[in-house]
Amino acid sequence: xxxxxxxxxxxxxxxxxxxxxxxxxxxxxxxxxxxxxxxxxxxxxxxxxxxxxxxxxxxxxxxxxxxxxxxxxxxxxxxxxxxxxxxxxxxxxxxxxxxxxxxxxxxxxxxxxxxxxxxxxxxxxxxxxxxxxxxxxxxxxxxxxxxxxxxxxxxxxxxxxxxxxxxxxxxxxxxxxxxxxxxxxxxxxxxxxxxxxxxxxxxxxxxxxxxxxxxxxxxxxxxxxxxxxxxxxxxxxxxxxxxxxxxxxxxxxxxxxxxxxxxxxxxxxxxxxxx
Ligand SMILES: [Cu+2]
Numbered sequence: 001x002x003x004x005x006x007x008x009x010x011x012x013x014x015x016x017x018x019x020x021x022x023x024x025x026x027x028x029x030x031x032x033x034x035x036x037x038x039x040x041x042x043x044x045x046x047x048x049x050x051x052x053x054x055x056x057x058x059x060x061x062x063x064x065x066x067x068x069x070x071x072x073x074x075x076x077x078x079x080x081x082x083x084x085x086x087x088x089x090x091x092x093x094x095x096x097x098x099x100x101x102x103x104x105x106x107x108x109x110x111x112x113x114x115x116x117x118x119x120x121x122x123x124x125x126x127x128x129x130x131x132x133x134x135x136x137x138x139x140x141x142x143x144x145x146x147x148x149x150x151x152x153x154x155x156x157x158x159x160x161x162x163x164x165x166x167x168x169x170x171x172x173x174x175x176x177x178x179x180x181x182x183x184x185x186x187x188x189x190x191x192x193x194x195x196x197x198x199x200x201x202x203x204x205x206x207x208x209x210x211x212x213x214x215x216x217x218x219x220x221x222x223x224x225x226x227x228x229x230x231x232x233x234x235x236x237x238x239x240x241x242x243x244x245x246x247x248x249x250x251x252x253x254x255x256x257x258x259x260x261x262x263x264x265x266x267x268x269x270x271x272x273x274x275x
């Protein structure tokens with residue numbers, strides 16, 4: 001069993017450097033991908049480096065435990081060591097094997113909490129976009145650019161054009177400017193959904209009646225693919241998320257076109273009669 005585990009660790013070790021390849025300007029899952037998707041923003045940069053740190057810590061722990069096991073098996077086998085020791089306590093050893101794991105956990109906790117804080121606290125944002133999860137598509141609103149709204153449905157197999165990605169391509173893309181801090185508000189209109197974009201290192205639950213927030217920052221123009229990552233429900237896997245990141249100038253041009261092409265969010269507040 002331990003040998004099997006060691007082999008698995010060895011395989012992971014081999015593939016660790018291989019994963020994360022692919023095109024820099026189109027982040028998407030790749031066949032037989034072993035690592036994370038290439039990073040497209042500052043949160044994912046930090047997720048990737050924490051993952052690398054954890055990978056090395058896990059590898060070293062596994063190798064040390066494996067070496068200890070081999071040492072014990074060889075050194076204390078019955079033929080070499082027929083009379084077992086009756087020792088049951090060793091204060092130094094007990095202190096060491098308590099303190100070392102605590103130290104390792106502290107080493108992991110510091111960058112882990114820093115990353116959580118970095119991802120969770122919104123910086124100064126320049127643009128707000130709202131995503132609403134629905135059965136089974138996403139609706140987006142751009143309140144800062146004329147309050148237009150559109151739905152993004154997954155393209156079915158017969159709607160796909162050559163070069164498009166099956167199950168990941170949407171009827172409308174979320175167009176965002178690069179090098180801009182974007183506030184994304186996420187909610188749902190019916191059941192729980194989950195807005196996730198692996199190459200940006202973000203995933204947030206879309207909960208009916210609740211507004212969750214996260215921030216996006218995309219470094220380079222390109223197309224980035226994600227999916228609704230809610231587990232329970234038949235069609236969450238068929239409500240993908242496609243972001244097209246463009247230069248600020250191209251974004252302005254898209255907004256001007258989008259304002260005429262898409263419907264406006266109803267500006268009038270809904271009045272509820274007093275009872
Ligand atoms: Cu969903």
